[in-house]
Amino acid sequence: MQPNIVRIAHGVFYVTDLERSRRFYVDLLGLNVLHETGGALYLRANEDREWTLKLELAPEAGVKHLAYRVGTPADLDALAELLDSQGLPHRWETEVDRPRLLRFQDPHGVPVAFYAESVKHRWLLQDYHLHRGAGLQRIDHINVMTPDVEGVMRWYMDHLGFRLSEYTEDEHGRVWAAWIQRRGSVHDLALTNGAGPRLHHFAYWMPDMQSIIRTCDILAGARMPDHIERGPGRHGVSNAFFLYIRDPDGHRIELYTSDYVTVDPDFEPIRWSLDDPRRQTLWGARTPRSWFEEGSLLEAFGGGWVTPQEGELRGLPVHVI
Template structure:
């Protein structure tokens, strides 16, 4: 369907100013537009906004956006949604004249777009960088009670490629990492109560930026925002720091994974019993990581109901 990469996320937040103090004030996102309870932000490498914050009565995720290569790809996606009986609608937003919103068969609120207003290039305006230097949106991680089915569907119907996966000794899939843009993932499915968002991730320039982010939170006496890390994943090999925003949405600061552009790149299997898959350095993952996630919204902007996973295990075996 011509999906190029992850494109944007729209979060509902209960206090827009508090959210801007976190994303713009602490993490240094560039605020490009603010109006009528909405704010549009981006990283320093991006030429389009990638984070939309909307003042709302509840915290939730409205859209998980993906960019497509051509206008014709939007038509193909409309045909896909229609043929499968999926709810869909067309919308417009600031800088994006046509966005196709689709609720996929598993409940995830997807959004696809092609044309977007290009913002001024600021990548080399290093004197304007704030925070740890957030560069670009990298991926979404989604809680799913049916990881195997979702993974197969996204590979066969939407053209995602599998890079890594976690499997138990019975051959059941517990988590998967899928990409379009050529690094480890644009999208991951994680076993758990869902559909929900586990986290969204932004790419940082280098490992020192991860440490700088931790120092910024410490300096601001907001270390309670740090949920996990800094550390290095076994899966993806990336360095990470996980934070919770004022509404409990989880954002990962992420860097140093690897290229997967070869079409015959072999997926890497991890055993569910291998503790190195979560954290290569060995420190424990907090229980909140396995249990907490963001609610998703339907196309009518109502909260989606969730389902428990039929796969049962100890909390440390969930991811």
């Protein structure tokens, strides 16, 4: 049986100064602390019933793993069988609230974890008196840079049942970026061409555009405008209103709202031409070079960092500052 993947579920970031990260994520952005252990913060946004971002103190910044939720424990077992059949090493771990986590490195080098069961916590969505800062609402998606977008896309679609929403193609039919989903939104996982694998960004859904603009005001008020990297603006791809910010260690966070649903069985993926600047920003604003070139290192399954590899597709898309 093919494992039923439900949605993107959490990320574990290594950070080098936990108090500095707490100020950024909790005091300014308004994420809620669900658990605090020695050297780690477990955070969630206002709609999240479980923790969605763990910040772990470490000597170097990077990403430990990215996790997805599956439907049932049987789906986890089916996934383990799939990994066995493909000769992919894996192991079982536990995390706070998550007793059974299946950890491995996908065939393209991304450290991932899958789990079926998690402790549920009090829902904060309608506890408006507790909402603070920018008011992040829920985890939305991740974006991974890879030199083999088509290969990664095919693995997740063929073996884990991901569906294609949108893609960027050049005149030779080569895929430079892909947005794939399980949840019925535009994407749980975006893949963009670049030296990798690295994490490009980790995204939270926002309740409205105003809360995204307010994030800019909050960062400006805190004398941290240099943490705003790109936007706010409107993407062509996904139609989302967006803002990209960088945390104190350089991890990129996207604040995102106003995309569309993809649940109809006859949904047809949207194709974008690589040289169409409207896919990046519908309004025509240029994208800073750092956005294309920088990303967070990923931890290898056996320790150390995954070494980013360059692929055959080189060069920056149009409309770069």
